[in-house]
Amino acid sequence: MGYLGQIFVMAMTAIFIQNFVLARFLGLCPYLGVSKKLDSALGMGLAVIFVMTLASAFTFLINKYLLIRYDILYLQTITFILTIAALVQFVEMVIQKNAPALYNSLGVFLPLITTNCAVLGVAILNTTAFRPDGVTAYNFLDSVLNGFFSGVGFTVVLLAMAGIRMRLEKSEIPKSMQGMPIALILAGIMALAFYGFMGWKI
Amino acid sequence: MKYYLKLGLILFIFCVVATGILAYVNSLTAPVIAQRKATEEKQAREALIPNAEFEEKESDQGLTYFVAKDPETAEILGYTFIAADLGYSSTVQTMVGVDSGFKVLGIRIVDQGETPGLGANCTLPAFTNQFAGLAVEDIYVNKDGGVVVALSGATITSRCIANSLREGIIDVQDEPEQGGEQ
């Protein structure tokens, strides 16, 4: 399998087989909280893809050239979360200054992303992940791509959820099932559908 | 500007204190973790090939394996290594011991994150025990024409374990100093 093939496997794994939300249970707060409207779901999704890609790049470099080199891996959690927080703050400032239109659509979601466990999750997973062959550890490009694809996987299910929930508003739901319970059961059915992708050998 | 410097300084002090505490806790726990891990691996190796001295080596393919030798006669008793392959939803790591004729002495699943109740059953003795005594050419799951009975509902997990073992054994066999055919 060539490198392009491995990237394809990585993309399919991150988006369908080991979906961040439905199989790994990461990023559930925004998944359940920001999926009431389609356009806000899209904004959140794009912001998450952006931050996850950047965070993967930065945390990979920090892990390799600081934490491993000086043998201070026990500081991993604290450095990663501070890096992500600083990154989100920085991205927010840059976008606000240079692209006001983009800021208007993404801005409100950015502060929420620091506490999105999918971002910290992908950063930590990248440090222990292996290529599809099960032997080679991720290099810089692998980590960045994995961050990007995982973000895409998050966005795909977030959009699907938002689409379903918008339709759901028009249907009659028993009072005690309204809101969170029905959203959770919906998520369960989606997870069941995504189970069909598991064990899919590419 | 001065105000921001002060803010930065306060944050910096917190980070330094936190780092200090973590470094201290790490100095207490790291040896415990390292020792536990080393003992566990050693015990696993010794359970597979008892009464032997182990020597660490690396194959041409980058596989780390241990040569088990009789402590007195230095005769090669067998080899152990950890084989890894992508299973159904995780990388499955299997420690295997083979004798000097490359017949499997026993296997142990070291690490897996397969589906509970299906693939995760690969750690059960009912599955692992059947590998004992198998020669390289037999290590295929029954669906692929071998003798390994796959776990029900978890053929992919079973196949991944069988394949990783077989490839690992062939890899060690081909090492020149083991007298393998080149």
Place this chain on the structure above:
Amino acid sequence: MSFIKQLSRGLIKENPTFVIVLGMCPTLAVTTSVINALGMGFAATFVLICSNAIISLIKDITPSKIRIPVYVVVIAAFVSVVDMVMAAYVPALHKSLGLFIPLIVVNCIILGRAEAFASKNNVIMSIADGIGMGLGFTLSLSLVATVREIIGAGTWLGMRVTPLTYDPALIAILAPGAFITLGFLMALMNMLKEKK
């Protein structure tokens, strides 16, 4: 308000999982067995008590502009401590909780309590709040895990509780079962609340 009263609030009335709906990721991910749920619950409780105590102690010397990063540093430090201690003394549990131990850092419950409670109250009350919220979290995790483990594996805390003829419905301990179980439990809570 008294110490006990503050402590009991987090358990039922302001239960972090079922009432405030925070910290969903671990609630769904680690509730495949009761033992995992208890491990996660106690780890989070420990972090919650410690971070609440420290944050309420330093609330007067932290400028409000950088309070969130400071809280994050405090929380992350305690999480790392828990991570290392668990890896050293309960390796099996540490392994099965895996990624979700470092992820306690971004558990909204902990940062949420720091911001909403500990930064405004004294140490004693903050500790009470930490214990209450932590136990409330542990309680809901164990509840979800109890349902899932009994249906999905036929056991509770590893002991067989169903008749041997019962064939466990595996789906309950797989990912879809997590969502569906929690959904029905929440609907049940809502129903009980309406009846009152």
